[in-house]
Amino acid sequence: xxxxxVIICNKLGLHARPAMxxxxxxxxxxxxxxxxxxxxxxxxxxxxxxxxxxxxAAVEGTPLQIDATGEDAEAAxxxxxxxxxxxxxxxx
Amino acid sequence: MKLREFIISEAIxxxxxxxxxxxAIRELVTSLSTAxxxxxxxxxxxxxxxxxxxxxxxxxxxxxxxVPHAKHPKVKQMAGTVGRSEAGIDFAALDHQPVYSIVLLxxxxxxxxxxxxxxxxxxxxxxxxMFRKFLRQSTTREAIVDLFDEADQGK
Numbered sequence: 565x566x567x568x569x570v571i572i573c574n575k576l577g578l579h580a581r582p583a584m585x586x587x588x589x590x591x592x593x594x595x596x597x598x599x600x601x602x603x604x605x606x607x608x609x610x611x612x613x614x615x616x617x618x619x620x621a622a623v624e625g626t627p628l629q630i631d632a633t634g635e636d637a638e639a640a641x642x643x644x645x646x647x648x649x650x651x652x653x654x655x656x
Numbered sequence: 657m658k659l660r661e662f663i664i665s666e667a668i669x670x671x672x673x674x675x676x677x678x679x680a681i682r683e684l685v686t687s688l689s690t691a692x693x694x695x696x697x698x699x700x701x702x703x704x705x706x707x708x709x710x711x712x713x714x715x716x717x718x719x720x721x722x723v724p725h726a727k728h729p730k731v732k733q734m735a736g737t738v739g740r741s742e743a744g745i746d747f748a749a750l751d752h753q754p755v756y757s758i759v760l761l762x763x764x765x766x767x768x769x770x771x772x773x774x775x776x777x778x779x780x781x782x783x784x785x786m787f788r789k790f791l792r793q794s795t796t797r798e799a800i801v802d803l804f805d806e807a808d809q810g811k
Contacts, residue, residue, distance in 0.1 A: 572794070575768060576771075577769065577772050577773065578770045578772070579769055579775065580715060580723070580725065581712070581713060584713055604785075605657060614717045614750070615717050615779045615782065615783055616719075616783070618717075618775050618776070618779045618781045619775075619776050619780050619783070620776075621772040621773055621775065622670065622772070623768065623769045623772055623778035624768070626790075
């Protein structure tokens with residue numbers, strides 16, 4: 565099991581396209597991926613479900629905890645954290 | 657946020673005539689324009705933006721629903737509509753299945769948080785099996801409005 569805490573740092577937040585990028589990467593791993601949204605309205609999502617990720621409605625500044633369970637958990641959270649911290653490739 | 661705060665009742669199309677994705681998008685955007693939610697001269701540009709968005713990645717996220725959406729400078733206030741297709745439309749959906757229910761959302765460019773909240777409420781409902789089933793079975797605009805009212809009241 566592996567965890568990583570990240571903050572949504574792109575201006576547009578976790579809208580549909582970033583949510584799909586996230587799910588695409590999560591699906592490259594065997595591990596189960598769960599995402600917990602912190603802040604005033606906490607919520608959990610399956611990191612492999614686009615709809616659930618969009619429902620998080622994570623705006624810029626929202627803390628997310630990424631939890632992975634499985635043999636490749638560490639690699640999964642590392643790559644997913646890089647995606648979020650790299651602003652989903654949206655900004656410089 | 658509630659569905660009825662941004663879904664324009666008069667723009668709902670209970671029986672989409674188009675049989676393909678681009679045609680259905682145009683039909684729904686035109687309906688929003690006719691309802692007064694979008695200037696007529698912006699229809700072409702907005703349709704093009706929505707289609708481009710689909711080409712970059714389908715908003716057919718599976719289970720027979722698609723949520724085409726775009727942010728556009730000519731959209732002054734967030735506005736959405738719904739289209740229902742009896743025959744089903746190929747949206748290049750993630751699960752390769754036809755789309756029977758389309759929720760189309762237009763947002764101004766400068767309000768990403770409002771856009772995320774609207775997507776949140778749309779998908780919170782579309783996740784529910786019964787909501788999707790009832791939406792697919794609603795053959796009139798009134799039935800769809802009633803369904804959304806009930807969803808907004810948490811029934």
